Structures are given as structure tokens and as C-alpha cells.
Amino acid sequence: MLNAIVLAGSGDGDKLPDKPLLKIKDKPMILYVTDALKASGIIDRIVVVGNAAGLSPLFEGDDCCTVLDGGGNMLDNLLLGVRYLGDQDRVLVLTSDIPMITPEAIIDFVEKAKAIGGDFCYPIVKKEVNKEKFPKARRTYARLREGTFTGGNIIYMNPRIIDNLMDMAYEVIENRKRPIKLVRMLGWSFTMKFLLGRLTIPKVEERVSKMLGIDARAVISEYPEIGNDVDKPSDVEMAENYIKSA
Numbered sequence: 001m002l003n004a005i006v007l008a009g010s011g012d013g014d015k016l017p018d019k020p021l022l023k024i025k026d027k028p029m030i031l032y033v034t035d036a037l038k039a040s041g042i043i044d045r046i047v048v049v050g051n052a053a054g055l056s057p058l059f060e061g062d063d064c065c066t067v068l069d070g071g072g073n074m075l076d077n078l079l080l081g082v083r084y085l086g087d088q089d090r091v092l093v094l095t096s097d098i099p100m101i102t103p104e105a106i107i108d109f110v111e112k113a114k115a116i117g118g119d120f121c122y123p124i125v126k127k128e129v130n131k132e133k134f135p136k137a138r139r140t141y142a143r144l145r146e147g148t149f150t151g152g153n154i155i156y157m158n159p160r161i162i163d164n165l166m167d168m169a170y171e172v173i174e175n176r177k178r179p180i181k182l183v184r185m186l187g188w189s190f191t192m193k194f195l196l197g198r199l200t201i202p203k204v205e206e207r208v209s210k211m212l213g214i215d216a217r218a219v220i221s222e223y224p225e226i227g228n229d230v231d232k233p234s235d236v237e238m239a240e241n242y243i244k245s246a
Contacts, residue, residue, distance in 0.1 A: 001044040005081035008050030008096040009070045020096040032099035040103040049077040093155040097229040105223035113156035118217035123152035130224040152227035
């Protein structure tokens with residue numbers, strides 16, 4: 001059994017205020033995430049970090065979920081969640097704006113991450129897989145030798161590496177929608193290989209692991225629900241239409 005942290009803050013730049021509480025088909029968006037975690041059968045405790053005043057009423061009487069009042073940004077909230085849970089083997093971290101996430105997607109990602117090992121496992125989804133299920137979704141893609149991928153909104157991590165992540169994490173979050181800037185963080189030769197489509201997943205894993213002093217791994221997921229977040233009004237419409245038809 002794993003513990004999970006759900007990052008439920010709303011950034012200053014969000015086009016949708018109070019995103020975790022935004023209703024999709026008359027249900028607050030964050031509840032789709034916490035319900036999927038519970039239904040997966042592999043989660044013990046869930047820690048929700050965000051605006052406690054707004055979020056706590058959703059989880060009254062829920063012994064599985066604890067709500068913590070969040071900090072100023074996503075990383076502050078992650079730190080709060082990790083410190084609350086304490087030093088343990090592994091923890092699952094998700095954002096609260098992926099209402100199309102399913103128990104099957106969570107189970108598949110965790111099983112693959114456990115099989116791979118590593119301190120930090122991050123899901124990537126092939127463009128054609130994402131386009132097949134969500135043809136109207138606007139995603140940021142990166143072209144690697146193995147294919148063109150988009151990232152997910154879930155992480156399987158060793159909480160003991162949190163301090164290693166901090167310096168680089170702020171820059172990664174700042175440039176998460178700009179693949180070329182992310183690659184530049186890895187060095188000039190990596191940038192050139194990326195531009196030529198010759199950069200491979202193992203090389204990225206190796207470089208990131210060396211830079212951070214951790215074992216970082218990519219997990220290829222066949223579940224695009226894991227990364228299609230709700231950031232703007234058109235995403236709300238897409239999520240509602242998908243959930244209606246599911």
C-alpha cells in the first residue's frame with residue numbers, strides 16, 4: 001500500500017480560479033482524483049494540500065483523507081505533504097486537475113514504476129496514444145528517438161530525495177511547457193541531439209540522475225488520462241464530454 005499526496009493549490013497564473021473545487025458534471029474536480037486513488041485499492045492514506053478552508057468540507061468524515069493548508073506554490077505544497085507523511089519508502093504525488101484519471105491508469109503506472117525501481121519515476125505518453133483518446137487536447141510534446149511524447153501529472157518518488165530536487169525543480173516547473181528550455185538545462189550536446197530528434201530516453205534518464213544525484217526514470221504509459229489536465233475553459237468542456245461518455 002502507498003500513501004498519496006494530492007497537490008490542490010491554485011497558482012496566480014491559473015486561468016481557472018479555485019481549480020480543485022471547479023465542478024465537472026456537478027462534482028468538484030479534486031474528488032475525481034481522490035475517488036480514483038481510493039478505487040485503485042493500492043492507496044492507504046491521501047494527503048490533500050491546498051486551501052484548507054475550501055477543501056476540508058469535501059472530506060469531512062473521510063478517514064482516508066487529510067487536508068493540509070497549502071503554501072505559496074506547488075513545491076511548497078509537495079514539501080508540506082512529504083514532511084507530514086514522514087520518511088518512508090515511496091509516495092505517489094498527483095495534481096488535483098486530472099479529473100479523467102482512472103484507477104486502472106494509477107495501478108498501471110505504479111506497477112511499472114515499481115518494476116523499474118528508481119527514486120523518481122515520471123510517466124510519458126506517446127502523441128499518437130494521446131491523440132487517439134483525446135483528439136482535441138492541446139498538449140506540449142517533445143520528440144525523442146523513441147517517439148514523440150507528452151508528460152503526465154503523477155510521480156512515484158522516494159521522499160528521501162526531496163532535498164535533491166529543490167534546486168532544479170523550480171526551473172523545471174517554470175519551463176514545463178517549453179521542452180527546448182528544459183533540454184537546455186541538460187547541456188549543449190543534449191540540446192543539439194534533441195533538435196535533431198536523436199536524444200534517447202535512457203540518455204535523459206542518465207543525465208538527470210547524475211545532475212540530481214538520484215535514480216530518475218521515465219515510465220511509458222498507455223493511459224493518456226494520466227496527463228490531460230484542466231487548465232482552461234476548453235479543457236473543462238473536454239473533460240465533461242469525456243466523463244459523460246465513459
